[in-house]
Amino acid sequence: MTDQTTAIAPIVSAHGLRKKFGNREILHGLDFEIPPGRIYGLIGHNGAGKTTTLNAILGLTNCEGTIRVLGEDPFAKRAKLMENVAFISDVASLPKFLRVRELFALLSNIHPNFSQEKARSFLEGTDIRPEAKVKHLSKGMVAQLHLAVVMAIDAKLLVLDEPTLGLDITYRKRFYRRLLEDYMTEERTLLITTHQVDEIEFMLSDIMFIRDGDLILHMQMETVSEKFSQLVVSDPASAETARGLKPVYEETRFGQTVMIFDGADRAVLETLGKVSTPTLSDLFVALMQRPTVNPGDAR
């Protein structure tokens, strides 16, 4: 028992995580654990509480309940934790007046786990020159530079909040490729939020759906494909039978009925139409409309 718990000590654990801004409660008591070596996707609408959750993990906001990152309270031990936690947020920026070379020098002075050599090697093969000023770089290049900076930090947890926002598809692909090729290991954990969820669907090992301050789904991707099924039916009779199996979502596309089921027997569904695993974005749309998705058995 003790062996097991030390072997898989979670990177992040939250219990009854609550946050109020004035009278408005933004997070309604989240419970979750994030084990090491995994790539997590945190998915939700704007205003659902994603950024507040990330800020709680990064120690940028004080919440009710408990949250531990690498065993420490991030709000109280922020400076210490930042040695092992790196992040890119959608609003973070790099000092525009610096040259790339100066930025790296500055970082190696202020961050104990930042390696200038690594950062420089990550820029090889890009168009970013050490003498270039940050303000003269294009948006895509700034994103590459930012990624090079965070990957050059030997962190255990990397938090990416909309890291590819506003980048074109080539840059987005290159960004994730870099992460998988040069950063991800069994000891490291990635936590990503993005609205372009279909692009990273296969990269993820786990997902968390957050809706109106509640965690409505927290599951390994493998379980998602076992638990949820999508059925496409063309004839009304089969659609009626399928409806009897209580889909969690239904819509009509090009005269075909598309339904999503939670825990239905695939063998039965196969007799009614074409069965597949829903994409994350389809599942997201389906579950965001339900009143409750029994968060109790979300794991």
Place this chain on the structure above:
Amino acid sequence: MDDFHSGSPIFIQIRQRLIEMILRGGVAEGDPLPSVRQISADMQVNPLTVTKAFEALVDLGVVEKRRGLGMFVKTGARAGLLTHEREKFLSEDWPRIAAQIKALELDVSTLLDQTPKGTPSK
């Protein structure tokens, strides 16, 4: 590159690509397969998924893990895979294809003499 379809799990699709690679002779027996990291980055899939695909091939007895060096194609892998894939074709694909040939009232011997449309003739 990342043209996965939603029909079967991703690790099965990766396993199948690796099988095709070995069958086509893309990787010879005794040679190393691409690393988990390489495939993960190329296909933009989770490294655990790639590992699972490799484990499936280890279970089939066609690849072996050499500590610190990665995955290697075993001797006799191609012959083993041919047997495996033939059995799979005969039990899973052939009944469906045979039924379709029958339903369309096609003649098997004429079919075999024809070059399928759309495939370039050699």
